[in-house]
Amino acid sequence: AQSVTQLGSHVSVSEGALVLLRCNYSSSVPPYLFWYVQYPNQGLQLLLKYTSAATLVKGINGFEAEFKKSETSFHLTKPSAHMSDAAEYFCAVSVAGNQFYFGTGTSLTVIP
Amino acid sequence: DTGVSQNPRHKITKRGQNVTFRCDPISEHNRLYWYRQTLGQGPEFLTYFQNEAQLEKSRLLSDRFSAERPKGSFSTLEIQRTEQGDSAMYLCASSPPRAGVGTGELFFGEGSRLTVL
Numbered sequence: 001a002q003s004v005t006q007l008g009s010h011v012s013v014s015e016g017a018l019v020l021l022r023c024n025y026s027s028s029v030p031p032y033l034f035w036y037v038q039y040p041n042q043g044l045q046l047l048l049k050y051t052s053a054a055t056l057v058k059g060i061n062g063f064e065a066e067f068k069k070s071e072t073s074f075h076l077t078k079p080s081a082h083m084s085d086a087a088e089y090f091c092a093v094s095v096a097g098n099q100f101y102f103g104t105g106t107s108l109t110v111i112p
Numbered sequence: 113d114t115g116v117s118q119n120p121r122h123k124i125t126k127r128g129q130n131v132t133f134r135c136d137p138i139s140e141h142n143r144l145y146w147y148r149q150t151l152g153q154g155p156e157f158l159t160y161f162q163n164e165a166q167l168e169k170s171r172l173l174s175d176r177f178s179a180e181r182p183k184g185s186f187s188t189l190e191i192q193r194t195e196q197g198d199s200a201m202y203l204c205a206s207s208p209p210r211a212g213v214g215t216g217e218l219f220f221g222e223g224s225r226l227t228v229l
Contacts (some may be wrong), residue, residue, distance in 0.1 A: 009152070034217060043116070043203070043220040044155070090154050099168065100145070100218055102154035 002027045004074075004091045006103035014111045019063075019078040021106045023091030026072065033074040034092040034100070035065055044090065050074060061085070086110045116221035118204050124227045125194055132190045133224040137206030144187050145218060146179055147203040155203055161187060194228045201225050 007022040025031055035047040048059025055067040061084075065076045074091060091103040117136040125131050137144050142163050147155035158177065159169045163184035176194075181187040191198055202225075205218035 006154075036218075036220075041222075043222040044205075044218075045220070046217045049217055092154075099157065099160070101157065102147075104152070104154045 002031060002093045002095055002099070002101050004033075004093045004101060004103040006089075006091050006106050008106055009104065010107045010109070012109040012111055013081045015083055016080050019076070019081045019085065019108065021076040021089050021091075021108065023065075023074045023076065023103060024072050025074060025091075025093045027093055027095060029095055032094040033065075033067060034094065035059065035063070035074075035076050036090045036092060036102075038088040038090065038105075040087075047076070047089075081108075081110045083110050083112065116204055116206055116219055118202075118221035118224045120224060121222065122225045122227075124229065126229050127196060128193055130190065130192045131194055131226060132188055133202050133204075133226075134186060134188050135204030135206075135221060136186045137204070138208075138219055140208065141206035141219070142184065142209050143207040144181055145205045145207070146187070146189050147205065149201045149203055149223070150199075158189070158202075191226070194226075196228045199226055199228045 003026045005024045033050040036044040037047050038044045047063050048057045050057050050067045058064045063078045065074050089106045092100050094100045119134045145160040146158040149155045157170050158173050159179050161181040164181050176192045179189045201223040203223045205220045207218050
């Protein structure tokens with residue numbers, strides 16, 4: 001069975017500070033991993049994805065994530081937070097792209 | 113192409129009534145997914161189609177829920193005899209055909225919000 005766990009349902013950072021959103025996965029086979037972002041009253045949109053190529057994945061808006069098999073983690077980072085980054089972030093795991101399982105989400109607040 | 117389209121965006125109904133949501137995926141996307149999202153939770157899988165075939169249904173999907181995708185294009189999700197617990201955002205997503213061993217991501221619509229009074 002596949003699943004993801006997002007540690008911390010709410011994260012607050014100051015504008016310009018490092019953003020770190022945590023995601024750990026469980027999968028019996030090599031997974032595909034995704035981060036999605038949801039802005040208020042909008043649909044989910046893809047930030048980045050890992051599909052067994054490079055372990056460090058760069059996405060849109062300056063976000064990146066590193067796949068660490070030994071730690072079963074896929075944490076999302078951004079060196080410097082912007083006010084526009086305030087949103088809900090979801091980690092998701094897929095096996096062979098047939099089924100996608102989402103975490104419970106992390107709400108990011110950016111403090112001016 | 114304007115992306116995944118869902119209608120209606122909002123639906124308020126009384127308990128016991130039937131409701132139907134429609135999803136128009138991105139053209140040429142052969143996979144279509146339905147998810148349910150409640151406040152403070154991530155999207156919860158309901159069912160998915162590859163072309164017109166419904167390949168998987170969540171065990172959480174009661175007999176009151178039915179989904180169709182005639183002709184492999186748009187899809188409908190019907191909820192019969194709605195209950196207050198059905199109040200949620202119903203999300204549709206589509207995904208393009210996979211190439212080789214790669215995998216595509218999901219492209220989501222903006223959702224259909226259901227409120228059952």
